[in-house]
Amino acid sequence: MKQPSRCIAAIAPVIFVSILLNGCANHSATPDPQPKAFGAGVISVSGEKQTGGVGSPLDQPLVVQVNDAQGAAVAGALVRFTAARGVIFRPDRGLTGSDGQLTTLVTLGGISGHYQITASTLTAAGKAAVIQVDEIALGYQEMLGAKINEMHCVRCHDPESTPERVSNHDNLEPAPHAFTEGAILNAMTDANLLAMISHGGAALNKSPAMPPYGNTLTKAEVDALAAYIRAVADPPYRKQGVLYAGN
Ligand code: HEC
Known part of the structure; x- marks a missing residue:
């Protein structure tokens, strides 16, 4: 009688992990976090123009910052990262911290070349303010x-x-x-x-x-x-x- 329950105990973590992984792989199914504030623009703080191997994570994270019209950092603003050709962001969206910044780890796609990454934030007028940064994948x-x-x-x-x-x-x-x-x-x-x-x-x-x-x-x-x-x-x-x- 003990056999089945031991079996379930062994399988349960496996199922849990696979649900987690599937959940993470499909970000578009996750709703955006609710913005607590809106900025006027987004700037790149660090991590642009890096070179890395194809399909490999870049050494430095990409850090962007949302500012208001006066150039002051805005906390709690929503930022989304997008790019073409199999680029992975961890995370691909989130709210800026108390310093107005959001940090993401970038893994470039499997083809060598220049990759353009877009970071966008929602303004109070409901428009998207964007910045584009370049990273390079080397073969x-x-x-x-x-x-x-x-x-x-x-x-x-x-x-x-x-x-x-x-x-x-x-x-x-x-x-x-x-x-x-x-x-x-x-x-x-x-x-x-x-x-x-x-x-x-x-x-x-x-x-x-x-x-x-x-x-x-x-x-x-x-x-x-x-x-x-x-x-x-x-x-x-x-x-x-x-x-x-x-x-
Ligand atoms: C001891 C210093 C030194 C080292 C080491 C060196 N270079 Fe140069 N390189 C120069 C200088 C000085 C010039 C400018 C020559 C001119 O314009 O008259 C130059 C020019 C060049 C240029 C032409 C474009 C430019 O920058 O003006 C290329 C291409 C180049 N080097 C490639 C290389 C490569 C590849 C290596 C490594 C294998 C290398 N160099 C190592 C000093 C160096």
């Missing part, structure tokens, strides 16, 4: 390029110094560019980009302070760096020789 080759960049390039190309790594950037003339500077990097052809990395600045009549990496790195590593540079470009890089509708 395998681009992730490899990101690692090599950390090892070899950031000490000159990243204008920002950190306590662990003092950047040489400000001592260089002409100064190298951050690889996110699409306005500069997108103008380089693939051939020039690869030549710059492999043969150094001097080979292209540029500064010899840009070292040649053709003997230090493999061809695959140089290709990975170029793929990384193309992936993080802001504005986004578009392959030469391809025409896009609407441009």
Whole structure:
């Protein structure tokens, strides 16, 4: 007689967990929390323009803040996060805290590229105020390029110094560019980009302070760096020789 009840005791938590998971996966079925206040606009506080692996959580959470018309933080305002292509937010909606902010953890989708995320809040007039932020998902080759960049390039190309790594950037003339500077990097052809990395600045009549990496790195590593540079470009890089509708 004891057998069945032991069985139920063992199964019950499993059912409970699966109900929880199903409930979480289907957010649209959950009603929005009732806003306690309304703002005039929403701003991004931190966590935008990050790069992360495809299908992986970003290192930093995305934090947005709802403000009133005077720019003061509004607590208890409703914020919703939306994006295309399989992006997951934890949570995807909620009320701002006493600091007027809402924090979400972002997991990017399974395709590499730029992801635009929209955070929206409801204003007192019943309209949506929105802000859009960009995040970038890197594929395998681009992730490899990101690692090599950390090892070899950031000490000159990243204008920002950190306590662990003092950047040489400000001592260089002409100064190298951050690889996110699409306005500069997108103008380089693939051939020039690869030549710059492999043969150094001097080979292209540029500064010899840009070292040649053709003997230090493999061809695959140089290709990975170029793929990384193309992936993080802001504005986004578009392959030469391809025409896009609407441009
Ligand atoms: C010792 C400092 C230094 C390191 C390390 C370095 N670079 Fe540079 N790089 C430069 C300088 C200086 C320039 C600017 C050359 C010019 O405009 O005359 C430059 C220019 C470039 C450019 C042309 C676009 C621009 O920023 O002006 C590319 C692309 C580039 N580097 C890629 C790389 C890659 C990839 C690595 C790592 C494998 C790397 N660099 C490491 C100093 C460096």
